[in-house]
Amino acid sequence: MKKDFLRIDVTKDFPEFRLTANLTVAEGEFFSLVGPSGCGKTTLLRLISGLLQPDHGRIILNGRDLTAVPVAERRIGFVFQDYALFPHLTVGENIEYGLKVRRLPAARRLERVRAMLAVFEITALADRRVQELSGGERQRVALARALAPEPFLLLLDEPFAALDYGLRRRLRRELKELQSRLGFTAIFVTHHQEEALSLSERLAVMQAGRILQVGTATEVYTNPAHPFVATFLGDANLIPCTVTPTAGGLQIHPQGGRAFTLPPPGTGADAFGHSSGGGSGAAGTAGQFFLMIRPEDVVFTSEDPLYRGVVATWEYLGYGSYAEVKTDNGPLLKVLTGKETRLALGTRVGLAFQKPALKLLPINGDYPS
Amino acid sequence: MTGVKRANRFALILLGLFILPVLAVLGQAFLRPNAWPELLAFLRSGQFRRVLAFSTSQAFWSAFFSLALAVPGAYFFGRYQFPGKRLLRSVMILPFMLPGILVVLAMVVFYGQNGIFNRWLAVFFPGRNLAFTGLYGYKGIVLAHVFYNFAFCLRMLGERWERISPKLEEASAVLGAGRLTTWRRVILPLLVPTIGYLGVLVFLYSFLSFTVVLVLGGYLYQTFEVLIYIEYNNKLRFTHASMLAAVQMLLLTGILALQRWTQRLVQRQSGEPGPLPPLQPRRQLVKTALFLFYLAGSLLFFFMPLFFVLLRSFKHRGQPDGAWTLDNYRQLFGVGFRFVVGRDLWTVVGTSLGLAVTVGLVTMVLAYLLARARRHQPWGRIDLWLQVPMGVSFLTFAFGLLKLVGRALPPAFLIVWAQVFLAFPLVYALLRTARREWGEELLEAAQTLGASGWELFCTVELPLMRKALSSAFAYGAALSLGDLAAVLVLGQGKVVTLAVAVYRLIGHYSFPQAIALGTLFILLAAVLFMVVEGGYRGFGSGGHEEGSKQ
Numbered sequence: 001m002k003k004d005f006l007r008i009d010v011t012k013d014f015p016e017f018r019l020t021a022n023l024t025v026a027e028g029e030f031f032s033l034v035g036p037s038g039c040g041k042t043t044l045l046r047l048i049s050g051l052l053q054p055d056h057g058r059i060i061l062n063g064r065d066l067t068a069v070p071v072a073e074r075r076i077g078f079v080f081q082d083y084a085l086f087p088h089l090t091v092g093e094n095i096e097y098g099l100k101v102r103r104l105p106a107a108r109r110l111e112r113v114r115a116m117l118a119v120f121e122i123t124a125l126a127d128r129r130v131q132e133l134s135g136g137e138r139q140r141v142a143l144a145r146a147l148a149p150e151p152f153l154l155l156l157d158e159p160f161a162a163l164d165y166g167l168r169r170r171l172r173r174e175l176k177e178l179q180s181r182l183g184f185t186a187i188f189v190t191h192h193q194e195e196a197l198s199l200s201e202r203l204a205v206m207q208a209g210r211i212l213q214v215g216t217a218t219e220v221y222t223n224p225a226h227p228f229v230a231t232f233l234g235d236a237n238l239i240p241c242t243v244t245p246t247a248g249g250l251q252i253h254p255q256g257g258r259a260f261t262l263p264p265p266g267t268g269a270d271a272f273g274h275s276s277g278g279g280s281g282a283a284g285t286a287g288q289f290f291l292m293i294r295p296e297d298v299v300f301t302s303e304d305p306l307y308r309g310v311v312a313t314w315e316y317l318g319y320g321s322y323a324e325v326k327t328d329n330g331p332l333l334k335v336l337t338g339k340e341t342r343l344a345l346g347t348r349v350g351l352a353f354q355k356p357a358l359k360l361l362p363i364n365g366d367y368p369s
Numbered sequence: 370m371t372g373v374k375r376a377n378r379f380a381l382i383l384l385g386l387f388i389l390p391v392l393a394v395l396g397q398a399f400l401r402p403n404a405w406p407e408l409l410a411f412l413r414s415g416q417f418r419r420v421l422a423f424s425t426s427q428a429f430w431s432a433f434f435s436l437a438l439a440v441p442g443a444y445f446f447g448r449y450q451f452p453g454k455r456l457l458r459s460v461m462i463l464p465f466m467l468p469g470i471l472v473v474l475a476m477v478v479f480y481g482q483n484g485i486f487n488r489w490l491a492v493f494f495p496g497r498n499l500a501f502t503g504l505y506g507y508k509g510i511v512l513a514h515v516f517y518n519f520a521f522c523l524r525m526l527g528e529r530w531e532r533i534s535p536k537l538e539e540a541s542a543v544l545g546a547g548r549l550t551t552w553r554r555v556i557l558p559l560l561v562p563t564i565g566y567l568g569v570l571v572f573l574y575s576f577l578s579f580t581v582v583l584v585l586g587g588y589l590y591q592t593f594e595v596l597i598y599i600e601y602n603n604k605l606r607f608t609h610a611s612m613l614a615a616v617q618m619l620l621l622t623g624i625l626a627l628q629r630w631t632q633r634l635v636q637r638q639s640g641e642p643g644p645l646p647p648l649q650p651r652r653q654l655v656k657t658a659l660f661l662f663y664l665a666g667s668l669l670f671f672f673m674p675l676f677f678v679l680l681r682s683f684k685h686r687g688q689p690d691g692a693w694t695l696d697n698y699r700q701l702f703g704v705g706f707r708f709v710v711g712r713d714l715w716t717v718v719g720t721s722l723g724l725a726v727t728v729g730l731v732t733m734v735l736a737y738l739l740a741r742a743r744r745h746q747p748w749g750r751i752d753l754w755l756q757v758p759m760g761v762s763f764l765t766f767a768f769g770l771l772k773l774v775g776r777a778l779p780p781a782f783l784i785v786w787a788q789v790f791l792a793f794p795l796v797y798a799l800l801r802t803a804r805r806e807w808g809e810e811l812l813e814a815a816q817t818l819g820a821s822g823w824e825l826f827c828t829v830e831l832p833l834m835r836k837a838l839s840s841a842f843a844y845g846a847a848l849s850l851g852d853l854a855a856v857l858v859l860g861q862g863k864v865v866t867l868a869v870a871v872y873r874l875i876g877h878y879s880f881p882q883a884i885a886l887g888t889l890f891i892l893l894a895a896v897l898f899m900v901v902e903g904g905y906r907g908f909g910s911g912g913h914e915e916g917s918k919q
Contacts, residue, residue, distance in 0.1 A: 051813050071813075072821035084814035087807075088832040098818030101828065149818060 002027040002062070005185055006153060010047055010057035019043050019209040025153075025187060025202075027062075030179050032188045034196035035206035036232065041189040042081075044206075045155045048187065049076050061152055072101075077146035077154040081161050083138045085130040091141050092117070092126040098149035116144040119178070135163050139171055147184065154186045160195065172199060193233045197221065205229045227361050230292045237298065237333050241291040243360060250360075254291050256330020257307045262358065290361040295322070295336040297357035300343075305350025307333060311343050325351060376742030380751045383735065387758055387790045390769030391618070397608060397772055398615035408612055416596075421620075424592045427507065428575035431514035432568045438515065439522035439567075442667065445660045446523065447530020449648040457664075458527070461520035464671060466898045467891070468851025469517075469580030470871045471678075474887045476513050476585070477875070478681055479674035480504045485689060505585055513581045516671055518571045523667075529563040530556075531645065532638070562634035569628045576624065577762045579854045580868075584875060593617040594764050594854070601768060601858065611772070614765040625760040629753075675891060682888040687881035697885035709877045712865040718889075721850060721867040724781070728788040729846030733838055735789070736797040740804045752801065756794045763791055763854040771859060783859040791855070792848040796841040803837035843900035850893065867893070 005027035012019045019040040025031045033041040046052040048059055050071035059066045066074055085094050095116050099109040117123040120140040130138065139159055146154055159175075160168045176199055179186055190196050196203050197217045204214045205228070213225045224230035227238055244251040249264045309327035323335045323343065333351060343349065398404065411417050445451075446458065464472065480486050481504055490499040503509050533556060541551040579594040586595065593613060601610040650657040677689075682698070685691030700706060701714045710717060743752070758766070767787045775783065815829045831838075853868040860869070867890050874883035 049817055051816065070821060071816040072819045074817075075819075076817060078814065078817040080810050080814060082810065084810040086811060086814075086829060086833075097815070097820075097828070101815070101818060101820040101824055145814075145818070 004060075005029070005062055006048070006187075007058075007060040008044075008048065010054035010059060012043065012047060012052065012054050014043075017209040019047075021047075021211055023204055023211060023214055025185060028183050028185055030176070030186050030188065030199060030201050032190060032196040032200035032203040033206060034190055034193065034203055034233070036191055039206040040209040041191075041206055042157055045078070045157050045187065045189055048153070049078050049155055050074050051078075075149065075151050077149070077151035079139075079142045079146050079154070079156045079159045081158045083142035083159070085138060085141055085145070087130055089130070090126065091122060091128050091130065091133070094130060094141055095145045095148050098145065102149060112148055116148045119182075120144045136167050136171060139163065143175070143178075147182070152185070154184050156186060156188045158189055158191070160190075160192075168195075175199070197233065205232060207232075224292065224359065224361065227290050227292070227363070230290075230359070230361060235295050235334060235336075237293045237295065237331070238290040238361070239293070239331055239333075240363070241289055241360075242287070243289050244286050252291060252360075254306065254330070256327055258305075260306065262355065288363050290363055292359040292361050293353050293357060295334040297354040298333060298335045299352050299354065300335070300337065300341065301350050301352040303350075305352050307351040309333070309349065309351070311345055311347045311349060314343060314345055325349060327351070373746065376739065376746070377751060379739055379742060380755060383739065383790075383793070384751075384754055386786070387766075387793070390766055390773050390787075391761060392769070393773040394611050394614045394765055394769035395618070397611035399612075401608065404612070407609075408616070411612065411616070417616075420591055420593055420596055423507075423590055424576050427510055427514070427590075427592075428572045428578075430511045431518065431575040432571040434511065434515045435518040435522045435571045436526075436564060436568055438519050438667075439526050440564075441659075441663055442523045443526035443530050445648070445663070446527030447533070448535075448645060449660075450645040451648045451660075458524055460672075461524045462901075463520075463895070463898055464517055464675070465521040466847055466901065467517075467675075467894055468853070468868050469578075470584070470851075470853055470868045470875075471887055471890055471894065472513055472517055473581055473584045474871060474875065474883055475674035475678050476504060476509065476516065477880070478677050478687075478884060480509065480512065485673070485677050488689060505587060507590060509585045510578070510582055510590060513585060514571070514575045514578060516674070517581075518574065520667075520671060522567045522571065525567055526560070526563055529560060529635075529638075533559050535645075559638070562631060562638060566628070566631035566635045569624065569631050573621075573624050573628060573760070576621075579762070579764060580872075584872070593620070594762050597762075597764055597768065598854070598857070607772075610768060614762075614768055618761065618765065621760050625757075628760075678884055678887050678891065682881075682884045687884045697881040700882050701885055705879070706874075706882055709879055709882075710865060710870045710873050711862070712870075714886075717865050717867060717870045720865060721893075724784060724788070724864075724866060725846040725849040727785050728792060728849035729842040729844075731785065732789045732792045732796045732845035733800075733841040736793060736800050736841060737804075737834070737838065740797060740801040743801065744804050744809075748801075752797075755797055758790050759794045761791075763787065763852055764858060766791060767855040767858040775859075780860050780864050784856055784864060787855040787859055788849045788852055789845070791852075792845040795848075796844050799844065800834075800837055800841050803834060807833055840901050843897045847894065847897045847901070850890075850897070 003026045004024040006025040008024070009022045010019075011021075017040070021040075021044050033044060035041050043052065047054050050066065050069065054067065057067075061074075061076070086097065089097065092113055095113050096109050099112055104112070113126075114123075117126055120143060122137065122140050122144065125133065125137060125141070130141065133141065142159065156175075160171060163171065172195060188196075188199060200217055202214065202216050203220060204211045205220060205226075206212065207226075207228050213220055213229045215223075220229060221233055224233065224236075230236040230238065239257070240255045242253040244253070245264075246261065248261055250262045251259060252262055253259045307325070307327040307330055309325040309330070311323055312326040312332065313322075313324035315322040318339070320339050321337050321341060323337065325333045325335060327333055335351065399408075446454065467475075478484055480501055482500075482502065484504075487500045490501070504512070537555050537559075538551050541555045546554065576592065577594055578592050579598070582590060582592045582595045583598065586592075588599075591599070593616070597610050597613045597617070600606045600613060648657055648660065681687045681689060683693055683695070685694045685696060687697060707713050712720070739755075767783075770783055770787050778786075811829055811833065812825060815825055820828060850866075851868060852866075853872055856864055856866050856869055857872075860866075865873075867886065871883055871886055871890065874880075874886060
């Protein structure tokens with residue numbers, strides 16, 4: 001399996017923003033690009049497919065520089081957000097299209113179409129017009145059409161966006177299973193954090209034309225490298241704090257809360273996200289940071305709490321409850337509790353953090369120098 | 370040069386080819402000695418007042434009656450489902466697609482002094498001496514305009530009504546409003562923009578009416594169009610004709626501004642047609658009876674005339690009580706026909722079809738190239754400018770063209786030029802809407818699947834645009850086929866089309882032959898109509914308008 005099956009190092013300027021991307025995708029990998037609308041995910045897909053040309057840089061697929069190769073010759077499959085199925089063709093003809101324009105003999109085309117119809121369990125729909133299909137059926141046809149010409153790489157641009165929640169979850173599972181079975185390399189674009197976390201082997205979080213972090217779903221969720229990544233993938237409390245290095249570790253002064261000490265950088269999984277004694281340039285320096293803690297890692301306590309405050313919001317979620325606590329002189333903190341806890345609005349509470357889950361994140365995305 | 374710049378340059382060239390002849394008319398009208406005193410004198414003259422009063426009043430009544438008759442039908446079409454609704458809706462647009470001269474012919478056959486209508490009056494009201502004698506006059510002109518526009522109004526208004534959710538009526542009822550209050554406070558305000566738009570459109574078409582007024586009005590009733598033609602053709606006062614054309618253009622500016630305003634109001638309205646309840650004859654006896662009565666009346670007054678053109682073409686000398694015969698058709702091949710019309714039948718048909726096919730093709734190609742080039746741009750100022758020919762009469766444009774390049778180019782070329790540019794706004798709006806409707810994604814999908822160049826065009830673009838392109842071609846061809854004014858002016862007597870032939874036959878009172886030729890003409894128009902209907906996607910829904918010069 002090639003680790004750098006796809007290498008992208010491109011920039012593209014638009015009047016409103018600049019897209020800069022530098023990443024690699026391994027062969028057979030399911031890679032996701034995740035970020036809010038307008039961050040450049042689809043643009044990056046279009047650059048890879050050749051529908052857009054980069055201003056600078058190169059795109060190399062399986063050792064071949066694709067930058068100047070026309071779209072039609074790249075053999076990169078594309079599943080569009082609205083599927084872009086040809087309304088003048090039947091399901092079978094849609095799937096056959098890519099094989100026909102590549103001048104495959106009729107017998108081989110037929111065989112391949114049949115195979116794709118069977119793989120996607122849509123044989124009964126072969127003669128239907130695409131207008132007669134449901135959302136889920138259209139999605140399958142779009143996937144079958146894109147995979148029929150056996151592309152080197154499959155690009156999926158928010159293919160579940162138009163579907164309802166239940167169907168979306170089912171198709172997500174099916175897509176993942178199919179990808180494992182057929183082994184194609186896929187880049188999947190979504191703005192849904194849940195989708196990105198559940199589907200991807202690795203993912204890249206994008207914001208305003210930049211890739212902020214690349215890693216596995218667990219890495220990116222547990223060790224976000226940027227405040228935006230922390231809040232975009234999952235919910236997070238970001239508390240401004242001052243960090244002072246001391247002999248015993250890092251002295252943390254969270255805004256409006258009680259100061260406490262964290263282990264020094266490089267000792268186990270420290271608050272800077274290093275898994276072993278790394279201690280890169282940014283880590284271990286004094287300055288202003290965000291203290292990041294996920295709501296599920298904030299606990300109610302009456303013994304020596306870091307914050308005290310009153311319950312401002314309480315939402316029962318079934319599997320637990322979600323609360324917002326207005327701290328005394330401090331920020332509003334989000335708490336996710338187990339289902340056994342029930343508190344009335346206005347109740348005075350104390351809050352503590354599970355220290356291994358604490359992360360220090362650079363303010364504005366950059367570590368202080 | 371970027372694609373946008375190329376598209377804009379192309380649009381400007383097309384606009385220039387249209388505007389130059391118009392400028393030629395304005396130039397001849399105003400850039401000469403004594404132009405302004407003559408203009409002032411004309412504006413103060415009784416002739417100006419008479420023509421203005423007639424043009425505006427007949428246009429007003431034509432619009433009023435077209436809408437008044439359309440509203441009840443639109444209610445049934447917009448609120449109920451019934452068998453044959455789709456077919457009826459399709460057929461309704463037929464009169465609107467007919468060449469003006471055929472409408473006149475149908476009117477004469479049905480409502481004329483010896484027409485079917487007067488015979489029926491005599492049969493049903495014996496001894497009462499009832500007869501409709503006003504065909505050649507004010508009433509006849511308004512009747513012909515209503516005949517032309519009523520069904521079109523009914524169809525468009527019905528489609529708008531369908532888009533008003535029945536839930537609004539339910540919400541109004543729940544809030545305590547009665548039926549009348551709901552109609553007055555909810556439904557009517559939602560229909561008013563469409564009513565206003567249609568009213569202005571019919572007013573505009575009737576104001577610009579040429580063929581109907583020329584034949585039914587004689588010298589007593591004249592629109593500006595007819596007056597321009599008489600000044601140019603009969604009195605040979607070219608500069609005066611130019612001045613009249615310029616005055617008409619100024620008057621049209623106001624009407625066009627109003628039309629644009631109402632069109633914007635209509636475009637701002639949204640709503641998709643939802644499921645409608647069926648009209649149930651058993652449970653809604655009165656309503657069903659009223660609808661059937663309405664339908665029968667409409668068919669009688671608006672479709673019988675066409676039917677009787679067809680019927681009488683097979684009667685001896687075109688008389689209703691004559692024997693069945695093919696003589697009228699045989700006479701089309703005779704010397705008499707050639708003597709009156711100036712050409713034999715095959716030449717007339719060949720000329721008409723040749724012109725129609727050329728105009729249809731050229732208009733379709735030019736409009737599609739521009740629509741394709743501007744597919745990424747939203748509807749903008751350039752597109753709006755390209756709609757301007759809608760508000761200029763065939764006659765004025767033809768007149769300008771004659772002035773500009775009349776001596777340099779052969780008549781057939783001039784006719785094609787004029788008809789292409791007058792069909793262009795409609796065809797362009799249709800193709801631009803259709804091309805933008807499916808965006809770029811399908812082409813991109815085809816590219817990612819390996820298609821490029823011609824393959825992309827032939828396998829995706831052409832099949833997707835086929836219906837719109839065939840509609841566009843048919844519109845262009847139909848406009849060319851029905852045009853009388855541009856052919857009369859630019860053909861200089863040398864180009865004889867079917868419309869000119871029917872006009873000459875009516876002028877020579879050769880009604881049997883006129884009816885037979887008219888029947889062939891109706892069949893040809895019906896074929897084009899079917900092509901248009903095949904590609905039809907909804908009138909007014911895409912922001913384009915339909916038009917025809919009467």
